Amino acid sequence: MTQARRARSRRGEGEQLRDDLLDAAAELMAEKGELDAISLRSIASRAGVSPTAVYRHFDDHLHLLREAVERCWSQFAAHLLEGVAAHDDPYDRLRGAGDAYVRFAMSEPGKYRVLFSNRIDLGMQRVMAGAVAFELLVDLVAAVLRDRGDDRDPRFVAVLVHTWIHGIVDLCGNHEHADWPEVATLLDQLAERIGLNRPVEDRC
Amino acid sequence: MTQARRARSRRGEGEQLRDDLLDAAAELMAEKGELDAISLRSIASRAGVSPTAVYRHFDDHLHLLREAVERCWSQFAAHLLEGVAAHDDPYDRLRGAGDAYVRFAMSEPGKYRVLFSNRIDLGMQRVMAGAVAFELLVDLVAAVLRDRGDDRDPRFVAVLVHTWIHGIVDLCGNHEHADWPEVATLLDQLAERIGLNRPVEDRC
DNA sequence: TGTACATCAGTGAACGCGCGTTCACTGATGTAC
């Protein structure tokens, strides 16, 4: 658990430790999946530094955690954008976002949990960063609805999408269900059932 | 936080404390929503008793928590059954279960979270108790599918229902979303979109 | 009916641990003269 002692930064490069501490906190978020389980001492130890060194860069434990969570939100949003930007077609873009969402949640369940199931109040940044990701979803949904000639409220439909996809990754990610369908299958169902899949043939 | 000291049980009635400790643990589950936040000392204190008294009734901290969680599962299952038993019609029964599920999750978010998002491994009982509730859902879904002449696999459709409803209550329960739709509206959508609502008129 | 006593339902002090935070400090290094 405890890392080897970190080499002291050269003069003028003290800010490097700040970065290393945030990295260490991110690692622990991924491992523990809960902010309460991430002590200041464990972060310092992971970074190879004494607990007191933290106070040279952060006001206290909470401020360090807050900034680590902010970083995690940025990473999540960037991941989503990447999944979207790979496509031009509105259906593929929405599906790209969905795949990216699921990939993040499944490959980093600890971080996903900290982002979406955190119990500790860290202030406003959580709401704001989450809102940015949600607005992206609204835009993607709106494009698909437009293409399908569907006049439902994109914001309402986006809520349907988000609740369902969150339920899928939270239940599949938190516990193993040996006999459950593939996540990809569930995503297909989600798109089809909510009416966001590409219409391949004419309806009746 | 600390309760007044409990009156000592009469001779031969020592088992009463066991019950009181489980009640205290349930209260703390409801308040904290996380098992790690529930210390043995806090349970004893809530029950108005010294920490050491716990050891007269439970092997250790973990055994006490385990039994408290088992109780909570029973309570949840009983609540669901109640919601189902109030109706005869398969659509109403399924909807009754859904309403009961949501009512439990919204009125006892801490307990719901302990049941469905717990990170601590307590052994097998979680899987088993959860499985019982899931089998109930499968039966309810099967009845509706039969009535609708829908030949989809009830188990598969039940997964769709469970993932979505969990996402709804987890996102709505964990954080407040000022501008979100009503939960009842989301449940209506769930039933309609997954194809489990009562067919009120003929389709094309 | 009276009393000695075993049992029951707990208590209280103590242990070693990790926690967040504080304080005074250390030792290397770049810079001013």
Next chain:
DNA sequence: TGTACATCAGTGAACGCGCGTTCACTGATGTAC
């Protein structure tokens, strides 16, 4: 070019706290005789 010194990037000891668990104990109460 040499050196005194301010600054930087940390360290280490200590604090009071709550934790799970152990141990020896206490005092009321029912029961056997």
